[in-house]
Amino acid sequence: MQLASFDFQQNHFQLFGLAQSYQIDIAQLEQQYRALQAQVHPDKSAHLPDAEQRLAVQRATLVNEAYQTLRSPLRRARYLLSLYGVDTQEENNTVMPLDFLMAQMEWREAVAEAQQAKDAATLDKLEVQIKRETRELEAQLAVKIDIEKSYAAAAGAVRKLRFMEKLAEEIHAAYDAIDL
Amino acid sequence: MALLQISEPGLSTLPHQHRLAVGIDLGTTNSLVATVRNGISVVLNNGNGGAILPSVVRYLADGSVVVGEAAQAMQNEDAANTIVSVKRFMGRGLKEVGEISRLPYRFVGAPSPSVAPGNSQGGMVQLRTVAGVKSPVEVSAEILKVLRNTAETALGGELVGAVITVPAYFDDAQRQATKDAARLAGLNVLRLLNEPTAAAIAYGLDNAAEGVYAVYDLGGGTFDISILRLSRGVFEVLAANGDSALGGDDFDQRIHCWLLEKNRLSALGPQDTRLLLTHARAAKEQLTEHAETRITAALSNGEVIDNVLTRSEFHAMSQNLVEHTLQPLRRALRDAKLGVADIKGVVMVGGATRMPQVQHAVEEFFGQTPLTNLDPDKVVALGAAIQANLLAGNRSGGDWLLLDVIPLSLGIETMGGLAEKIIPRNSTIPTARAQEFTTYKDGQTAMSIHVVQGERELVSDCRSLAKFELRGIPPMVAGAARIRVTFQVDADGLLNVSAREMSSGIEAAITVKPSYGLSDAEITRMLQDSTQHAQDDMQARARREQQTEAQQLLEAVQHALEQDGDLLDQAERAQIEAYMGALRDTLQLTDHLAIKRAITALNDVTVSFAQARMDKSVAHVLAGKNIADLEIK
Numbered sequence: 001m002q003l004a005s006f007d008f009q010q011n012h013f014q015l016f017g018l019a020q021s022y023q024i025d026i027a028q029l030e031q032q033y034r035a036l037q038a039q040v041h042p043d044k045s046a047h048l049p050d051a052e053q054r055l056a057v058q059r060a061t062l063v064n065e066a067y068q069t070l071r072s073p074l075r076r077a078r079y080l081l082s083l084y085g086v087d088t089q090e091e092n093n094t095v096m097p098l099d100f101l102m103a104q105m106e107w108r109e110a111v112a113e114a115q116q117a118k119d120a121a122t123l124d125k126l127e128v129q130i131k132r133e134t135r136e137l138e139a140q141l142a143v144k145i146d147i148e149k150s151y152a153a154a155a156g157a158v159r160k161l162r163f164m165e166k167l168a169e170e171i172h173a174a175y176d177a178i179d180l
Numbered sequence: 181m182a183l184l185q186i187s188e189p190g191l192s193t194l195p196h197q198h199r200l201a202v203g204i205d206l207g208t209t210n211s212l213v214a215t216v217r218n219g220i221s222v223v224l225n226n227g228n229g230g231a232i233l234p235s236v237v238r239y240l241a242d243g244s245v246v247v248g249e250a251a252q253a254m255q256n257e258d259a260a261n262t263i264v265s266v267k268r269f270m271g272r273g274l275k276e277v278g279e280i281s282r283l284p285y286r287f288v289g290a291p292s293p294s295v296a297p298g299n300s301q302g303g304m305v306q307l308r309t310v311a312g313v314k315s316p317v318e319v320s321a322e323i324l325k326v327l328r329n330t331a332e333t334a335l336g337g338e339l340v341g342a343v344i345t346v347p348a349y350f351d352d353a354q355r356q357a358t359k360d361a362a363r364l365a366g367l368n369v370l371r372l373l374n375e376p377t378a379a380a381i382a383y384g385l386d387n388a389a390e391g392v393y394a395v396y397d398l399g400g401g402t403f404d405i406s407i408l409r410l411s412r413g414v415f416e417v418l419a420a421n422g423d424s425a426l427g428g429d430d431f432d433q434r435i436h437c438w439l440l441e442k443n444r445l446s447a448l449g450p451q452d453t454r455l456l457l458t459h460a461r462a463a464k465e466q467l468t469e470h471a472e473t474r475i476t477a478a479l480s481n482g483e484v485i486d487n488v489l490t491r492s493e494f495h496a497m498s499q500n501l502v503e504h505t506l507q508p509l510r511r512a513l514r515d516a517k518l519g520v521a522d523i524k525g526v527v528m529v530g531g532a533t534r535m536p537q538v539q540h541a542v543e544e545f546f547g548q549t550p551l552t553n554l555d556p557d558k559v560v561a562l563g564a565a566i567q568a569n570l571l572a573g574n575r576s577g578g579d580w581l582l583l584d585v586i587p588l589s590l591g592i593e594t595m596g597g598l599a600e601k602i603i604p605r606n607s608t609i610p611t612a613r614a615q616e617f618t619t620y621k622d623g624q625t626a627m628s629i630h631v632v633q634g635e636r637e638l639v640s641d642c643r644s645l646a647k648f649e650l651r652g653i654p655p656m657v658a659g660a661a662r663i664r665v666t667f668q669v670d671a672d673g674l675l676n677v678s679a680r681e682m683s684s685g686i687e688a689a690i691t692v693k694p695s696y697g698l699s700d701a702e703i704t705r706m707l708q709d710s711t712q713h714a715q716d717d718m719q720a721r722a723r724r725e726q727q728t729e730a731q732q733l734l735e736a737v738q739h740a741l742e743q744d745g746d747l748l749d750q751a752e753r754a755q756i757e758a759y760m761g762a763l764r765d766t767l768q769l770t771d772h773l774a775i776k777r778a779i780t781a782l783n784d785v786t787v788s789f790a791q792a793r794m795d796k797s798v799a800h801v802l803a804g805k806n807i808a809d810l811e812i813k
Contacts, residue, residue: 008794034414038581042610042671046370047199047340047573049732057670058794061610068608175514176635179507 006040006059011083012066022080022145024070033067073138074161077145077154086151088158100160107167115174123178127171134164199340201370201572202331203378203564206320206344206358208267208400208427209531211235212558213327214565215335216574221382221562226330232557233330235400237322238262239311247326259284259454261309265429266323268401269316270361271353274305278425282433284450288313304357317361324365341368343568345560347402348374349422349508349587351633352645352675359672370571372672375399376406377417377584378563379529383554384410385566385580391524392418394512396542396550397560398505399530401427405509407516407523413580419515419606420587421508426501428464428532434497435460435489439475443485452479467491468534495537502541509545515606526550531557583608586669593630593639602667605635612668616682619663623655629665631677650679680791726775730763733779737786740793747792759785 013020016032038044040059045052069075078088096104107126114122137157144154202224205212210232214223223231230249238251239261246254255262263285269277274289286308306315324344331339344367346358355372362369376395383389389410397404404422408415436456440446448456459475466473472490479485513519526542528550533539542550554562567582585606591599592615602613619627628649634642653661662682669675737760745753763778 034581037583038414038579041581041583043371043567043571043582046571050729051732051736057610057668060671061612061668064608064611172514176511179510 008059008062012070012079015063015066016070018070020080020083022077023142024076026071029067029070033063036063073134073141074158074165077141077158077161080145081151081155081158084151086155088155088162090159090162093159096159096163100163104163104167108170111167111170111174115177118178120175120178123171123174127168130164130167130171134161134168137161137164199572199574200331200335200337201340201342201565201568201574202327202335203343203373203561203566203568204324204327204345204367205375205378205558205561205564206267206323206346206361207235207560208265208402208429209235210400210557211323211327212561213331214558214561215331216565216569221565221569223558223561224330224334226326227333233323233326235266235323236262236264237266237319239309239314241310243311245311245322247322256451256455256458259450260286261311262454263307263309263314263319264454265401266316266319268425268429269305269307270320271351271355271357272305272316273303276425277305282436282453284453304353317357317364320358320361321364324362324367328365328367339367340572341370341568343371343373343378343564343571344369345373345375345378345564346673347397347399347422347424348376348404348406348417348420349402349424350673351424351588351643352590352673353643354424355673359674369672370568372674373564373567374404374406374417374420374584374587374673375402375560376404376420376527376529377408377415377582378561378567379527379554379559380406380408380410380415380563381566381580381582382559382563383527383551384408384415385578386554389525392516392518392522393525393527394509394523394546395527395529396505396509396533397422397529398532398538399427400532401425401429403427403505403508405505405512407512407518413578414583415580416583417585417606417608418518419512420585421512421515422587423504423508426504428461428530430501431464431498431532431535432457432460434501435463435475435494438489438493438497439485439487442487443483445479445485449480455479456485463489464494464535467494468536491536498535498537502537505538506541506545520546523548527554527559528552529554529556529559584671584673585609586611586673588633588643589635590645590667590669590675591632591634591642592665593632597639598637599632599634599639599642603669607669609669609673610671612666614664614666617663617665618659619653619656619661620658622658624658624661625653625655626651627653627663629677629679631667631675645675646677648677648679650681653681654684656683678787678791680788685788685792723770723772723775726772726779727767730767730775730779733782734760734763737782740786740789744789744793744796747796748789752789756782756785756789 011020016029016036018024018029018032037060040056040063042053042056042060045056069079081088107130110122110126114126137160141154141157141161144150144157200215202213202215212223212232214221225231226233228249233248234252236248236251236255238246238254238258240246251262255264274287277287280287288306288308304315304317306313307319328339342362344358344362346355350358359369359372376397379395379397380393392407392409395404395406395408402422402424403426404420406420407418409418439456439460455477459477463473463475467489470491472488474486474488476484476486523546526546526548528539528542533556539550570579586603586609587605589601589605590603591601594600602615603611617627626649628647630639630647631645632639632642633645636642650663653663663679664682665677665679667675667677737756741753741756748756759782763782766775766778769775
């Protein structure tokens with residue numbers, strides 16, 4: 001790809017030459033990412049005039065942003081749905097199945113207790129459970145988006161996935177806290 | 181101005197011309213300069229034949245400055261005017277320099293004019309010397325000037341630029357201070373490069389390494405751990421962690437304290453304090469090779485101290501320092517989502533990794549013998565030189581890509597003194613994030629934004645980087661204004677913040693001048709004060725450079741106006757054209773600073789135009805991210 005043809009208008013999938021779907025080839029994404037950065041990274045234009053360096057910062061920023069978005073299953077789903085005109089409403093739609101919310105509360109309490117007790121083994125177990133649940137939600141997303149194309153239902157799964165990510169972050173923070 | 185059309189690649193490079201570029205390791209204890217010669221990275225020797233310049237600066241009453249070994253030789257005698265380990269003060273406030281009472285300096289907490297209003301922590305610490313009050317930036321610049329001289333003498337020409345290394349865990353204030361020091365020393369900074377990453381380049385390219393490596397870098401005053409994936413010419417930092425106030429100096433301090441206790445000493449003067457610290461360092465180095473060492477010193481009051489320190493005693497007193505390095509290690513691995521078994525090799529960097537207890541701890545942690553085949557004192561400078569050669573556009577040495585990260589999360593203060601993360605740590609740079617804010621009172625026309633860096637939840641536990649105010653928000657009912665703030669971290673790891681009210685397009689852009697930093701005006705004054713290198717030919721060169729940049733900018737803006745002029749209203753266009761005219765007028769002046777000011781002014785006035793051009797093309801990329809990233813409470 002020639003630098004001059006770098007197009008800020010492309011969506012993230014187009015940028016990396018990927019088909020626009022939830023399921024993507026991560027290895028191909030990584031390879032394309034590196035190939036793109038090898039061209040647009042500011043280090044490649046450090047000897048050029050300031051204006052060009054600033055442009056490089058913006059291109060590389062966009063490539064990083066696009067890569068981070070597509071690499072994360074949650075962000076990829078959210079982004080893909082936004083391309084289909086569906087807002088995942090993670091900040092204002094908190095209607096969740098009761099059993100899901102109950103499970104969330106229990107997990108959070110378990111994480112907090114494990115942190116309090118400095119119990120890394122329990123955190124390990126919780127992490128495995130949460131990973132499993134996360135994988136399950138991601139599998140549902142693949143079906144809902146790529147096969148059934150039921151985007152509203154997929155938005156619900158994204159909201160759940162956001163909860164799981166938050167839990168994963170809490171576990172991460174708990175490990176850090178135990179290690180103080 | 182951003183987002184302008186590109187000129188032909190290689191515009192300013194003549195073919196086959198080797199551009200002189202250096203890598204500089206500006207260390208706490210020692211500094212080095214290296215360059216790539218005939219395809220090989222070499223450390224440059226100074227006039228005395230030595231490669232290592234002690235990072236020691238002595239100020240004399242007549243205003244002259246001595247740097248390096250000659251200054252080091254006087255550090256006991258003239259401790260208050262001989263600045264050692266100045267790196268520990270870079271971008272730091274008085275309160276953060278914890279060991280004030282144990283250091284032989286006259287600290288001044290004078291807040292700099294750039295201190296953000298309402299920031300009670302004060303500006304960067306300064307030091308009172310016989311030659312006046314000096315900021316750590318000025319002291320560091322003296323070291324850099326000597327290295328620049330060494331390089332220009334050895335290479336026989338002016339430098340195109342330099343890569344300056346910084347600890348990976350340096351925050352924005354410390355990075356900005358380092359860049360300011362380079363500017364003050366007349367160096368064009370090609371890049372601020374993280375020290376462990378520099379070491380990884382030197383090691384990786386040398387050994388054609390592939391896989392995940394850990395770089396354990398314990399320097400004189402800083403500790404870094406970086407986890408990198410090396411793969412087919414790509415150096416990708418997966419996670420960085422560390423402690424920017426932990427290093428070999430702290431081991432010296434432990435011995436120093438032990439000496440004070442042993443000999444029931446208290447409240448020593450600067451001279452005796454430095455004397456004991458010097459002996460402590462020598463003892464530490466002795467214990468690397470020997471099982472015990474004897475410390476004898478005569479204090480200024482005639483009292484003689486004479487103690488034997490064994491290696492096991494030293495290990496016991498410094499054990500918690502070594503353990504302290506393991507926590508960042510575990511965190512970096514967790515952030516990289518890797519385990520110890522994933523690490524193919526551990527590269528040791530920094531003189532303090534020579535200590536046997538450090539090597540043992542690292543070996544035990546990783547379950548493998550760390551790699552020490554590279555000189556831990558030189559590897560950072562060598563790697564920086566290799567990167568400098570690449571950045572200067574000398575493609576002789578092959579091609580590779582370096583993807584580094586921001587070590588500490590960036591955030592803003594929200595209600596209740598809480599820090600909300602905007603850019604999380606270990607994000608690959610360059611990176612940007614846009615976030616929208618709104619007014620909370622009817623008719624509110626101003627808004628203040630406090631930018632902080634750190635991992636803690638409370639703003640008071642994070643580092644204050646800057647506060648800035650957005651004025652001129654059109655009066656609306658509460659919640660109607662939409663202010664989009666963009667946080668951009670560049671490839672040096674430095675943050676720029678810009679803000680814009682979306683309905684009126686009012687723009688406020690600032691470079692984050694850290695709460696601990698120097699203002700542009702201060703830097704300019706320091707530049708003018710330092711007349712040492714300000715000869716006429718340099719002025720002329722600076723003028724030519726500014727003229728070239730001015731012409732390029734004028735052409736670029738003209739081009740942008742032709743292409744996207746419709747994005748501007750008449751008043752905006754007239755304003756830009758007025759600034760273009762003003763810049764053209766300065767081209768005849770001999771004062772390059774006047775040209776530079778006019779360039780900056782034109783750049784500033786075209787920011788919103790650039791933003792509009794960017795919005796036109798990439799709005800869909802950044803817009804909306806903010807909402808998605810909101811915390812779910």
